[in-house]
Amino acid sequence: MRLPRLTGSVLSGLHCFLIAADQMSFTRAAEMLCLTQSAVSHKIKNLEAALGVTLFIRQPRKLVLTEEGKRLKEVVAHNFGDIANELRDLKTQELSGDLNVSVPPTFAQRWLMPRLKSFIEKYPALRFHLRTRNELVDFQTESFDCAIYFGDGKYNGLHVVQLMDESMVPVCSHDYAIAHDLYGNPEKLVSCLLLHDAAPWARAGRNDEWQYWAHQNDVALPEAGCTFDRADLALQAAERGIGVAIGRASFIAEQIASGRLVTPFPLAVPSPQHYYLVCRKDMADSPRIKAFIDWLVENGGVVARN
Incomplete structure (x- = not known):
């Protein structure tokens, strides 16, 4: 592979090559780059000519x-990743620019949103972009700063900061607890409808949260x-008297205080999972x-550092 001059054409070709190599498709690369498929193919051919090597074996369908x-x-x-990160850091040395954060949906709604105003007011030049999802982020291909x-x-290969611990306890409406004689009687759960968060954490089974609580309490x-597919939906269903949900302490304080949810028996258990x-x-x-981490500390969201 000969060393070419890093002209605009070569740099453009390298970027095009990286997208095509990630997608393993000139067609999908063209869609992402807003080019035609033939334009992508032409850029790759020019790059191969400049380098003096073949980069792709073009087979009929792949x-x-x-x-x-x-x-x-x-x-x-x-x-290219180093360059992108450096450019972002140049923009944000004075805490301006963009902060892209991925957060689980119910954590965003129940914990983060009630507190977020203070972060926005503290860093007015920092544009905060929140996206919610239960899946893990691919930091190599996605433009999130943190999650x-x-x-x-x-989480191998990543910098990790442990946030708050969590505990969980069954919750339901007062009327549902009365109708099913649940107060002080956890054995009566066998006659109840359980409400499951089907994705309480990445790669969890839909029954894992309930099964863990039940095992701890026999x-x-x-x-x-x-x-x-979201914990807050299971909690809303519990509020409406549909059944019994697992409530996480960080999510249910307001509903418990207002009486919209009750804990029919005091059998909370520490969660095996934590926030990071x-x-x-x-x-x-x-x-x-x-x-962002300093703000989390100020608002009680951090208990330890890794």
Whole structure:
């Protein structure tokens, strides 16, 4: 592979190559780059000519990277990532620019949103972008600065800060508890409809949260149940007298205080999962992320550092 001059054409070709190598499709790369498929193919051919190597083996229905292509993809991805991070840091040294954060939906609604105003007011030049999802972030291909996870804290290759602990307890409406004689009688759960958060943490099964609580308290559970893809939906169903949900302490304080939800028996258990802030290791010293962590500390969201 000969060393070409890094002209605009070569740099453009390298960017096009990286997208095509990620997608393994000139058609999908063209869609992402807002180009035609033939324009992408032309850029790759020009880059191959400039380097003096073949980067793709073009088969009838798929692309295959050559060994040279694999080497180049690794180098370009690493260096383009460093450039992108440096450009973002140049923009945010004075806490201006964008902070892109991924957060689990119910955590965002029940914990973060009631407190977020103070963060916005403290850093008015910092544009906060919140996206909610239960899935983990791919920091190599997605443009998030950091994410909050509910899980076990084992996130290889990432910088991890442990946030608050969690506990969980069954909750329902007062009327439902009366109708099913639940007050002080956890054994009566076998005649109830259980409301499940189907994705309480990444790669969890739909019954995992309830099963963990039941195992800790030696309580039998019924087979029947309803599932929801967000914990707040299960809690809303519990408020409306549909059944019994697992409530996390950080989510249910307001409903318990107002009487919209009750805990029919005091059998809360510490959750095996905790909340964590994660980011790329090379972003751990970013002023934006440090500001967000400091704000979490001020608002009681951090109990330990990893």
